[in-house]
Amino acid sequence: MNTIPDKQAIIDAHERIKPYIHRTPVMTSESINSVAGCSVFFKCENLQNVGAFKARGAMNATLSLSAEERAKGVATHSSGNHAQALARAAKILGTRSYIVMPRTAPEIKKKGVIGYGGEIFECEPTLQARETTLKEVIKKTGATEIHPFNNYDVMTGQATAAKELFEEVNDLDYIIAPVGGGGLLSGISLATKFFSPKTIVLAGEPAGADDAFRSMQSGKIETSQANTIADGLLTSLGDKTFPIIRENVKEIITVTDQEIIDAMRIVWERLKLVVETSGTVPFAALLKAKEKLKGKRVGVIFSGGNVDLEKIGKLFAQG
Amino acid sequence: MNTIPDKQAIIDAHERIKPYIHRTPVMTSESINSVAGCSVFFKCENLQNVGAFKARGAMNATLSLSAEERAKGVATHSSGNHAQALARAAKILGTRSYIVMPRTAPEIKKKGVIGYGGEIFECEPTLQARETTLKEVIKKTGATEIHPFNNYDVMTGQATAAKELFEEVNDLDYIIAPVGGGGLLSGISLATKFFSPKTIVLAGEPAGADDAFRSMQSGKIETSQANTIADGLLTSLGDKTFPIIRENVKEIITVTDQEIIDAMRIVWERLKLVVETSGTVPFAALLKAKEKLKGKRVGVIFSGGNVDLEKIGKLFAQG
Numbered sequence: 001m002n003t004i005p006d007k008q009a010i011i012d013a014h015e016r017i018k019p020y021i022h023r024t025p026v027m028t029s030e031s032i033n034s035v036a037g038c039s040v041f042f043k044c045e046n047l048q049n050v051g052a053f054k055a056r057g058a059m060n061a062t063l064s065l066s067a068e069e070r071a072k073g074v075a076t077h078s079s080g081n082h083a084q085a086l087a088r089a090a091k092i093l094g095t096r097s098y099i100v101m102p103r104t105a106p107e108i109k110k111k112g113v114i115g116y117g118g119e120i121f122e123c124e125p126t127l128q129a130r131e132t133t134l135k136e137v138i139k140k141t142g143a144t145e146i147h148p149f150n151n152y153d154v155m156t157g158q159a160t161a162a163k164e165l166f167e168e169v170n171d172l173d174y175i176i177a178p179v180g181g182g183g184l185l186s187g188i189s190l191a192t193k194f195f196s197p198k199t200i201v202l203a204g205e206p207a208g209a210d211d212a213f214r215s216m217q218s219g220k221i222e223t224s225q226a227n228t229i230a231d232g233l234l235t236s237l238g239d240k241t242f243p244i245i246r247e248n249v250k251e252i253i254t255v256t257d258q259e260i261i262d263a264m265r266i267v268w269e270r271l272k273l274v275v276e277t278s279g280t281v282p283f284a285a286l287l288k289a290k291e292k293l294k295g296k297r298v299g300v301i302f303s304g305g306n307v308d309l310e311k312i313g314k315l316f317a318q319g
Numbered sequence: 320m321n322t323i324p325d326k327q328a329i330i331d332a333h334e335r336i337k338p339y340i341h342r343t344p345v346m347t348s349e350s351i352n353s354v355a356g357c358s359v360f361f362k363c364e365n366l367q368n369v370g371a372f373k374a375r376g377a378m379n380a381t382l383s384l385s386a387e388e389r390a391k392g393v394a395t396h397s398s399g400n401h402a403q404a405l406a407r408a409a410k411i412l413g414t415r416s417y418i419v420m421p422r423t424a425p426e427i428k429k430k431g432v433i434g435y436g437g438e439i440f441e442c443e444p445t446l447q448a449r450e451t452t453l454k455e456v457i458k459k460t461g462a463t464e465i466h467p468f469n470n471y472d473v474m475t476g477q478a479t480a481a482k483e484l485f486e487e488v489n490d491l492d493y494i495i496a497p498v499g500g501g502g503l504l505s506g507i508s509l510a511t512k513f514f515s516p517k518t519i520v521l522a523g524e525p526a527g528a529d530d531a532f533r534s535m536q537s538g539k540i541e542t543s544q545a546n547t548i549a550d551g552l553l554t555s556l557g558d559k560t561f562p563i564i565r566e567n568v569k570e571i572i573t574v575t576d577q578e579i580i581d582a583m584r585i586v587w588e589r590l591k592l593v594v595e596t597s598g599t600v601p602f603a604a605l606l607k608a609k610e611k612l613k614g615k616r617v618g619v620i621f622s623g624g625n626v627d628l629e630k631i632g633k634l635f636a637q638g
Contacts, residue, residue: 025344027366046591047346265628272365272593272624305591309584313635316628 001064001152004244005159005187007194013156014163017059020092024048024161026168031270036286038293041172043165046275046305050084050112053161053184053303054148058085060157061146062093070095073143077123077130079105080232081304082148087118098143100134102126108308149183150238159187165299166196173296176282178303179203179212179252180233182241188301189248199299200250204285206230206278207254212237212245216252229257229315232278232304253285260284261315267302268316277312279303320383320471323563324478324506326513332475333482336378339411343367343480345487350589355605357612360491362484365594365624369403369431372480372503372622373467377404379476380465381412389414392462396442396449398424399551400623401467406437417462419453421445427627468502469557478506484618485515492615495601497622498522498531498571499552501560507620508567518618519569523604525549525597526573531556531564535571548576548634551597551623572604579603580634586621587635596631598622 001009027042045053062074073096076086083099090097097118101110102125113120123133138145146154161184162175175192179185189201205212208228215222221242226234237245255263260277263284267275275283282300286293320328346361364372381393392415395405402418409416416437420429421444432439442452457464465473480503481494494511498504508520524531527547534541540561545553556564574582579596582603586594594602601619605612 051591268593269626269628272370274587274591274593307588309588309635310637313632313637316632317636318629318632 001156003152005152005156005190009156010159010163010191010194013060014160016063017056017157017160020059020089021055022048023164026165027271027273029271032266035266035270036293037290038296038298040286041165041169041297041299042271043161043299043301044273045161046273046279046302050081050088051304051306052081052085053158053301054081054085055088056160057154057157057183057187058082058089058146061151061153062086062089064153065144069144073097073141074146075134075138075141075143076100076146076148077134078148079109080148081306083109083118084112084116086146087113087116091117096143098137098141100130100137102130106308147238149181149235150240151183152240155183155187155190155241157187158184159191161301162188162191162299163195166191169297169299171297172196172199172299174200174202174293175299175301176202176204176286177301178233178278178281179205179245180278181235182212182237182245184301184303185249186241186244189244193248201248202285202289203245203249203252204281205252205254206233206260206281207256209234210254213252213254215242216246216249219246230260230278230281232276233281253289255281255284255288259288263287265316273302274305274307275302276304276307279305320475322471324471324475324509328475329478329482329510329513332379333479335382336375336476336479339378339408340374341367342483345484346590346592348590351585354585354589355612356609357615357617359605360484360488360616360618361590362480362618362620363592364480365592365598365621369400369407370623370625371400371404372477372620373400373404374407375479376473376476376502376506377401377465378408380470380472381405381408383472384463388463392416392460393465394453394457394460394462395419395465395467396453397467398428399467400625402428402437403431403435405465406432406435410436415462417456417460419449419456421449425627466557468500468554469559470502471559474502474506474509474560476506477503478510480620481507481510481618482514485510488616488618490616491515491518491618493519493521493612494618494620495521495523495605496620497552497597497600498524498564499597500554501531501556501564503620503622504568505560505563508563512567520567521604521608522564522568522571523600524571524573525552525579525600526575528553529573532571532573534561535565535568538565549579549597549600551595552600572608574600574603574607578607582606584635592621593624593626594621595623595626598624
């Protein structure tokens with residue numbers, strides 16, 4: 001797809017991917033509502049296949065290829081949830097996936113990709129090395145690149161998470177998503193425009209990687225020296241995601257690592273859900289904007305639940 | 320209720336408590352199934368009100384009182400989930416709850432009870448002190464004692480968790496519950512007898528508090544010097560729960576603390592659910608009995624999700 005997705009594109013994508021993804025539950029908690037001072041509806045994409053919303057976009061993009069393209073496989077560079085999501089989509093659809101990963105990527109991420117039959121190509125941990133290696137892989141294999149976020153089919157797939165939320169919960173005053181490269185946020189913001197136009201879209205972003213926040217201010221794509229525990233939100237916006245976000249997102253709220261940890265503790269203890277640091281950023285943003293959201297109905301996207309329990313255990317063990 | 324509950328009693332209890340409890344989801348995971356070698360259906364009572372199945376029994380028992388009894392309030396001694404569950408039931412039904420707790424009980428448990436309007440009476444941390452204090456409180460207030468497990472109305476309430484599971488999942492070969500005092504296990508085993516008689520009932524018990532395991536062997540209620548991280552399963556069976564368990568439970572499988580931690584890690588990482596140590600015991604038992612359960616359909620009760628993240632964090636941080 002070469003143009004910004006419209007309403008029908010999101011409806012079509014949803015039909016297309018339905019057989020291959022979970023319709024994740026929407027959870028609520030009286031105890032959380034009393035802490036937050038508003039009615040919160042959590043869309044639990046941490047319970048999605050591969051543990052993250054990324055299953056939606058990767059599946060939609062792979063399903064949207066022509067038969068000829070699909071036969072040659074799909075490729076990407078990613079050390080995160082998109083890598084597993086793409087490998088899974090390829091496996092289910094009977095084709096191959098080629099994943100470029102920095103050699104420093106955690107073993108568990110590599111194992112996840114291999115578990116779905118993905119082929120890993122290791123490279124130096126720089127953006128340049130990743131891009132060069134990906135180009136070589138594509139030249140050799142004829143595979144189609146599926147970018148983790150700067151891709152309209154991916155974005156349209158991610159939009160379906162909000163579509164499902166609006167189908168279940170009426171009259172949301174706000175919806176809050178996290179922002180890294182902006183694939184989820186742009187998709188969510190389009191779905192809101194088409195399916196729940198009165199709902200205001202907010203985003204949460206780690207203060208230690210606040211490039212999207214600054215991009216909204218300057219009007220051009222900014223980069224940042226990312227330094228945050230929310231390791232799924234380090235990338236900058238893309239030229240396809242930024243214009244959509246700029247038009248449809250009201251405000252980006254930045255949160256510190258401590259605010260993320262505090263929010264994560266509330267979620268784990270009260271909702272009994274494992275949500276990753278990056279996935280908790282929208283709820284941390286909600287708590288930060290409590291005054292403004294008082295008494296409102298707020299949708300929050302829990303984007304993923306893939307955690308390294310040893311690392312997270314240390315955060316909690318410190319009290 | 321003064322007799323062992325029959326089928327109709329469980330059906331009535333379910334109707335009675337429905338407005339006040341969650342119908343908790345049943346979750347499955349391909350990844351868990353491949354680790355376990357069988358098809359596992361998790362009944363998620365960790366997502367129940369107050370974070371545990373105890374909400375069912377406490378609510379059923381309180382609703383089963385006469386109007387006169389109910390007006391005088393309910394009382395119990397408990398430092399665990401039953402205390403909160405009873406305080407919540409009383410609050411919802413507009414009456415008072417009197418909870419005897421050892422003065423050493425964690426602050427968070429006390430706060431939970433107070434949050435539901437319960438009145439706490441502190442005592443020395445011995446069973447004798449708890450019982451004496453409870454008698455005094457009852458004498459003074461006229462409240463009715465609702466025992467955490469050795470009570471047919473409580474047991475009947477807990478049974479409804481299995482009834483719901485059987486309504487959603489057909490043809491379970493096995494169902495596995497944890498066993499402490501036996502309120503849940505006796506209820507589950509009765510529900511199985513009435514609603515899914517071909518299903519075999521198993522129980523998981525910590526090896527460090529294996530009194531139920533030994534009771535099944537000796538034919539009389541045994542006690543144990545409890546020493547396990549599964550701190551919700553320390554008590555011995557009661558004279559109402561043991562006969563039912565003896566008749567309807569096929570086998571009690573004991574698991575070590577390390578096996579509990581390993582199982583808990585799998586649940587948190589793959590299902591993205593926070594389940595407490597005691598709540599994970601049935602799944603640890605399943606993994607231990609893998610060979611026997613191979614290829615079968617197995618229901619597992621996740622009994623609760625109330626954890627102290629600082630403590631659990633330390634367990635995980637050690638790798």
